[in-house]
Amino acid sequence: MRFLATDEQEAFAEAVDELVQDHGGAAVAQQWASGDHTAGLALWHSFGELGLAGLRVAEAEGGLGGSAADLAIVFERLGYHAAPGPYLESVALLPRLVDDEARSALIGDGAIATASVEGLAPAAxxxxxxxxxxxxxxxWIAPAVEFERIESLAPVRRLGRLVPGARTDLDVDQLAAALDEAALASAAMLxxxxxxxxxxxxxYAKIREQFGKPIGEYQSLKHQLADVRVALxxxxxxxxxxxxxxxxxxxARDVSAAKIAAGDxxxxxxxxxxxxxxxxxxxAEHQLGLWVTxxxxxxxVWGTAAYHRARVARSILSA
Known part of the structure; x- marks a missing residue:
């Protein structure tokens, strides 16, 4: 089992990094949080040209035919940059759930798809x-006919409660796989x-001085940073x-374990x-708040820690 990125995956990750930097880096997310979508939509368009929307869509259907590992690589970089927009919903969740016509539209130029899921992600x-x-x-799945804006803990995540229209039945296994893919993508973003x-x-620890020397030289701070390094x-x-x-x-067990560990x-x-x-x-002016929130x-979302711990426990107890 290979736990290292391939050369192709590293190149794709570098392309994601370069696109974000070319569009302004963290400023893209800061502007999005303030209500200015210009840079964020330009970034979305650039990612569309890269083929990101069809990452998990089969090549025969016009996508890249990427693996779940490709998904994890890409969403880690999106989380690193706090890239704004419903990438998770568009790339990881919906391609498995919509019909062929809608899937073709979602991977088309300019399409932006979002979704809400009862119990796991109630706001879109x-x-x-x-x-x-x-x-x-x-x-079931239904196109939303309208939405109501609601407040979000994270300014870069602008949320709305959807009102569903006519419902279409979904295969239970297909829905479970799509939700697990969304949870995996969220773990990678975390x-x-x-x-x-x-x-x-x-x-910051290298440049911030206290008592005449950088705070990063103090042993207690080194221990705290080392604990974070170990956890990640x-x-x-x-x-x-x-x-x-x-x-x-x-x-299900593996995705839940990943979501728990990444969240913690x-x-x-x-x-x-x-x-x-x-x-x-x-x-509010410092960009650190983008990731702190x-x-x-x-x-x-996509399953709380308690939800995923319960899934892991059920898997162990049923073995």
Whole structure:
């Protein structure tokens, strides 16, 4: 079992990084959070040209035919940059659930799809800029006829409650696989966000001085940062394992274990990074807030920690 990215996967990840940087880096997410979608929509269009929308769509249907591991690679980078927009819904969730005509439209140029899922993600992300909106429930999917804006913990995640229209039945196994794919993508995003928070903390610890020397030289701070490094490094192989065994009978257990570990590690990274930055980290102007607020928001959707721990427990007890 290979737990390392291939050359092709690393190249795709680098392409994601370059596109985000070319469009402004963290400023894209900051502008999106303030209500200015210009840079974010330009980035979405560029990702569309890269083929990201069809990452998990078969080549015969016009997609890239990527694996679950490809998905994890890409969404880690999206989390690292706090890339705004319903990428998870468009790329990981919906392609499995919509019909052929809708799938072709979703991977077309300019399409932006979002969705809500009863119990797991009750509010849809960015319904105001989406061209396609879907409400999903227990065994059904429906196009949304309207939405109501609601407040979000993370400014970069602009949410709305969808009102479903006519419902279409879904295959139970197909729905379960799509929801697990969304949970895997969210775990990868949490890992990427955690890595960015650690990088920001380490970088700041090298330049912020106290009592005549950088705070990063103090042993207690080194221990805190090392704890974050360990937590993230332990979460990564769980995500890789879930991705490489996604089509096996252990999918649900493996995805849940990955989501739990990534959520715990990212929360630790957020708390530690905020402490390292001190008062400056609490200001709305500092970009650290993008990830500090994104992490708890992502950890609570696509299955809370309690939900995923229960799934792991059921798997163990039924073995």
């Amino acid at each position: 992300l960015d319904p105001d800029i989406a061209t396609h909106r879907f409400a999903i429930g227990d065994g 890992l990427g966000a955690g890595e960015r928070l650690l990088a920001e903390a380490v970088g 490094s332990f979460a990564r192989p769980l995500i890789w394992s879930a991705a490489t065994t996604f089509d096996s009978s252990t999918r 590690a990212a929360r630790l990274a957020a708390r530690t990074s905020l402490q390292v930055h001190g008062a400056i980290g609490y200001t 994104l992490v708890p928001a992502l950890a609570s």
